[in-house]
Amino acid sequence: MNSVKQFFVLAAIVTAVFVNTATVEAAKPFEIKGIYVDVTADNVTEARRQALREGQNKAFEALLKRLTLKADRDFLPWVEPANQAQYIRDFSISGEKTSAVRYLATLSYHFKEEAIRDLLKARGLSFAETISKPVLVLALYDDNGRLSLWDEPNPWSGAWSSLSFQNGLVPVVLPLGDLADISGLSAQQAADMDEAALQTMAQRYDVNTVVVARLVVASRNSNGEPTDVDLITTRLGAKGQDRNTSLGITRGAEESKDAFLKRIASSVSDGLEESWKRDNVLQFGVDGILPVNLLIDGLNEWIDVKKRLSNVAVVRRVELALLSRDTVQINLHFIGDLDQLIGSLRQVDLDLTVSGESWSLINLRQGRPQ
Known part of the structure; x- marks a missing residue:
C-alpha cells in the first residue's frame, strides 16, 4: 500500500514540475520557431540552399501574420526572398538530416524589431506585439x-x-x-x-x-x-x-x-x-509619460522588473529618476492609452495602482521564485 502511495506522490510531483515549467519560456514577438523544411534536389548542397530559402520565406510570412489583423492579410507587404535577409537578426537550425539529394531540418528565426515595425508602418498597417499570458x-x-x-x-x-x-x-x-x-x-x-x-x-x-x-x-x-x-x-x-x-x-x-x-x-x-x-494594436500617434514608484526588496528585484519592462511593447523607454535600497522612481514613456498600458504590464506580472495623484508599480511576482 505504501508503494502505491509513493507512486502517486511521485506522479503528482512530476506532473507539477511539468505544468509549472511548460510555459516558463516566454514567447518573443519577433521570433518564429519550428519551421520544418524537407527538400529534395539534384544534390544535398542545392537541397539545403532551397530549404533555407523556403524556411526563411515561411518564417517571414508567419511573422507578418502573427503581428497583423486578419482583415489586413491581403495588404501585407511582399518582400523578395533575396531581400528578406535585411530583416533577420539571426537564425538557428535543429534536427538537421541529410542524404545525397535530400535536406531536412527545423528552423527558427529572430527578426529585427525596428526593421519589421518600419516595414508595417510604411504600409499603414495596424499591428500588435504584446504576447498574452497563456x-x-x-x-x-x-x-x-x-x-x-x-x-x-x-x-x-x-x-x-x-x-x-x-x-x-x-x-x-x-x-x-x-x-x-x-x-x-x-x-x-x-x-x-x-x-x-x-x-x-x-x-x-x-x-x-x-x-x-x-x-x-x-x-x-x-x-x-x-x-x-x-x-x-x-x-x-x-x-x-x-x-x-x-x-x-x-x-x-x-x-x-x-x-x-x-x-x-x-x-x-x-x-x-x-x-x-x-x-492591443499599437497606437504610435498617442503617447504619454507616467511617473511611478516601485517598492523593491533589493537591487536584484529592480533588475528583474526592468528586464520585464523591456519586453512590454507599449513601453518605449524607462527613465530612472531615483534608486534607493527599497524604492525606485521611474518615468514610463509609453504609447497608447492608460488601459492598454495596464493590460500590457499585467502580461509580465506587473500592475499599476493609484493613490491620489501618485501611481505605484506593483511587482506581482514579489516573493515568488524568479
Whole structure:
C-alpha cells in the first residue's frame, strides 16, 4: 500500500514540475520557431540552399501574420526572398538530416524589431506585439447530451491536440487530462461554468483565462460522425465571463471528420488571436509619460522588473529618476492609452495602482521564485 502511495506522490510531483515549467519560456514577438523544411534536389548542397530559402520565406510570412489583423492579410507587404535577409537578426537550425539529394531540418528565426515595425508602418498597417499570458482551453464534447471532457471518445479534444500554437500572440495551453484534472473538474462542472472549479484549474496551469469550448453535435451521417454542430465558447477571465455561440456549422461534402473538427478548433484559436490583437494594436500617434514608484526588496528585484519592462511593447523607454535600497522612481514613456498600458504590464506580472495623484508599480511576482 505504501508503494502505491509513493507512486502517486511521485506522479503528482512530476506532473507539477511539468505544468509549472511548460510555459516558463516566454514567447518573443519577433521570433518564429519550428519551421520544418524537407527538400529534395539534384544534390544535398542545392537541397539545403532551397530549404533555407523556403524556411526563411515561411518564417517571414508567419511573422507578418502573427503581428497583423486578419482583415489586413491581403495588404501585407511582399518582400523578395533575396531581400528578406535585411530583416533577420539571426537564425538557428535543429534536427538537421541529410542524404545525397535530400535536406531536412527545423528552423527558427529572430527578426529585427525596428526593421519589421518600419516595414508595417510604411504600409499603414495596424499591428500588435504584446504576447498574452497563456489561455487554458477545455474541449467539451456534447454528443446528444453525453458530455465528454476527459472520457473517450472525445474527437473534439483530439482536434485541439492536432493544432500548433507555437507562433501566435496568444499561447494556448491544453490540459494534461491526468488524475488531478479528472478529480478537479468534471464535464458537468465545465458545462455549468463552475467558477470555483475553473479557477482551481487556472491556478494549476498558472493562467488567468480559461476557455470552455463546448461542441454540440446537431446531426450525424450514417457512420455516426458529426455533420452539423453548434459551438459555444465561454471565456472566464479577469473581466468575468464572455460567451459566444456559433450555430449550424456544417461539414463539407468532401471534408473528413478530423479535418472538420480541426477547422472549427482553428477558428476558435484564430478568434482568440484576433480579439487579443484588436485590444492591443499599437497606437504610435498617442503617447504619454507616467511617473511611478516601485517598492523593491533589493537591487536584484529592480533588475528583474526592468528586464520585464523591456519586453512590454507599449513601453518605449524607462527613465530612472531615483534608486534607493527599497524604492525606485521611474518615468514610463509609453504609447497608447492608460488601459492598454495596464493590460500590457499585467502580461509580465506587473500592475499599476493609484493613490491620489501618485501611481505605484506593483511587482506581482514579489516573493515568488524568479
